[in-house]
């Protein structure tokens with residue numbers, strides 16, 4: 001039970017296919033107490049049913065691109081749970097047309113939106129947590145990223161730019177928060193069929209290529225990525241900060 005007595009906030013749960021759900025399963029199996037964020041109050045009944053298996057878990061709506069939403073979220077969490085030992089940021093968005101057209105067609109608005117929601121929100125989540133004294137010493141902050149940050153992968157387009165900004169932000173955040181004993185890392189997951197992934201053109205062919213070429217000759221599951229997240233949240237990884245840790249069956253090493 002590597003997360004016993006730890007309170008973890010998981011941001012960006014949508015359904016049982018979400019990587020956030022895989023992370024929640026793994027963290028809960030390791031003894032963590034969980035709370036969640038989701039988008040849209042209309043989705044509350046669905047989300048509450050989804051998280052009912054996690055004892056004592058509460059869910060809060062939060063649009064992470066709005067700073068006051070994050071401030072309200074932390075105020076509620078502090079009252080309900082106290083300080084946090086970890087945050088898992090599973091948030092990303094790009095406009096559909098920017099994933100379907102050639103990258104060169106990306107509008108200024110689409111570029112700004114993707115980077116704002118998918119990268120800057122991690123900075124805001126970390127900064128506001130620090131300013132509101134939400135984090136226990138040894139807290140671990142994790143964001144989810146993808147290999148399209150460093151390699152050109154067909155259809156990933158502006159999300160690749162956003163993930164590059166996210167990974168770089170993780171390094172600077174790790175430097176800023178390290179003196180407080182707080183670690184910041186990214187977990188780079190292999191492709192998984194989620195609602196977000198459905199927005200990427202020819203996603204199924206990406207899965208086929210990974211299965212064919214990854215050293216382990218298979219795709220990852222959200223449970224496997226969740227286990228990596230649980231390890232990165234725990235003190236077992238307490239010498240690791242500012243890193244991008246791949247959970248992709250080794251696909252990223254292949255030429």
Ligand SMILES: NC(=O)c1ccc[n+]([C@@H]2O[C@H](COP(=O)([O-])OP(=O)(O)OC[C@H]3O[C@@H](n4cnc5c(N)ncnc54)[C@H](O)[C@@H]3O)[C@@H](O)[C@H]2O)c1
Pocket residue numbers: 012013014015017018019020038039062063064065089090091092093117144145146147188189190191192193194195196197
């Ligand atoms: N599925 C994959 O193949 C894959 C691979 C590597 C990394 N990732 C990353 O994992 C993370 C989770 O995505 P997923 O694949 O589980 O899909 P998902 O659709 O289940 O989760 C994405 C979440 O982002 C939330 N979101 C979007 N805009 C938001 C905003 N403004 N404020 C708060 N939340 C917002 C959505 O509500 C949703 O819950 C993302 O960062 C994604 O880029 C996914």
